[in-house]
Amino acid sequence: MNWPSAIKGFQAYLKLERSLSLNSIEAYTRDIQRLYEFAEIQPTKLTAECVTLTDLRQFIVWINELGMIPSSQARILSGIKAFYKYMLMEDLIKIDPSELLEAPKITRKLPDTLSYEDINKLINAIDLSKPDGPRNKAIMETLYGCGLRVSELTELKLSNLYLEIEFIKVTGKGNKERLVPIGGAAVKALKIWIDEVRVHVPIKKGEEDYVFLNRRGSRLSRVYIFMLIKKLAEQVGLKKTISPHTFRHSFATHLVEGGADLRAVQEMLGHESITTTEIYTHLDREYLKGTIIQFHPRN
Template sequence: MDWRSAIKGFQAYLKLEKSLSDNSIQAYSRDIEKLYQYSDSQPVKLKPELITLTNLRGFINWINELGMIPSSQARILSGIKAFYKYLLMEDVIKADPSELLESPKIRRKLPDTLSYEEINKIIAALDLSKPEGMRNKAILETLYGSGLRVSELTELKLSNLYLDIEFIKVTGKGNKERLVPIGSEAIKALKLWIENVRVHNPIKKGEEDYVFLNRRGTRLSRQIIFLTIKDLAEIVGLKKKISPHTFRHSFATHLVEGGADLRAVQEMLGHESITTTEIYTHLDREYLKSTINQFHPRS
């Protein structure tokens, strides 16, 4: 099997059988493209089914020499393992060469978070006299009030808002749906945007059910939300590097700091594994440690 056919089949498998988003499929495809580039650069060019464990170890050294950081290497290897699992399932190979491949050791980086005061400062910097100011306030309040991923926010639909019972239905990774509680400030901001501003927007056909729209009446892109948050951080003079995900991290961190049950936080964030959510207990310990260092007379 040639590389192009293998990659095309892998993409179809990820879309149809794994129900992954287009962004995830593109990320996996880029990982396999890198392995293809490596194979193509070798004296003897190898087809996907002829790659061995030794070849894969050579590939790891290659991407390491390119200056790729361990976390990026680990993500690429995850894509390659998924690719060979697919080839094994399709009987293209009889044994998985990536089975004994070890990922590089990576330090688990604690995500940046915002304090409650910093979040209020950013929201206060919005110009609410402009229609997009009302929309952006609803966006920030929803990100912080429900801990959504940015992709979940852009795909949020009016038909999935149950504001009377303080819940929203979210479509997360792998098209899995979950019900997430939403705070009163977020509900208030959403209602103001939907009932007083959005209702006057021209709306493009097919986009009628999306909550957050741009001036042309189409759903917002993730990039616009990233840029909006970056601009607000600059306006308030925030030195931290923040993104929409920072609001999600802050949502989870503040819940854990307040004593929320980790399983409940896992459910709200839509994490498959509790170990992913456990990072917030480490964050909480860091917060406690900094508190002692700051306020204890013996520190």
């Protein structure tokens, strides 16, 4: 089987059987395209079903020489393992060459966070007299108030807002839905945007249910959210490099610091595994020290 056919079948499998989002499918496809590039430059070109464990180990050396960091290498190898799992399931191969393939060891980097004061500075820097001011404030309040991923924010729908009971329904990774509590500040900002400003926006057909729209009535892009945050950080003189994900990290960190149950934080973030959420327990050493002093029987 040639590579384009194998990749096309893999994409169909990811979409239909694993119900992955378009972004996830594109990421997996890029990973396999890397392997395809490697296969094409070999003295004897490798077809998708002829790749061996030795070939994959040489591929790792190749991407390492390209300057790819260990975390990126690990992500690519995860995509390759998923690809060959698909090939095995479809009986396109008899042996999975990636089964014994080891990912590079990576250090777990603690995410950057903002203090509550910094978040207030960023939100207060929004000019509410401008037409997009109320919308941008609602964006920032929702990002921090609910700990959403940027794609979850841009895909948020009016039909999934239950502001009267302070909950929103979010569609996360793998199209999994979850209910997330939303606080008073975010509810107030959303109501102002929806009831007082959004009603005057001429909405493009098919976009009627999306919460956050641009002035042309189309849903906002993820790039816009990144640019908005970057601009606000420059305005307040914040030296940290921040992104929408920084607000998600800050949301989780502040909850854990405040004594929130880790399982509850896991549910709100939509993490599949509690080990992913546990990283937030490492972010504030003073918080941990205080917890030990307060609760350990020998103290």
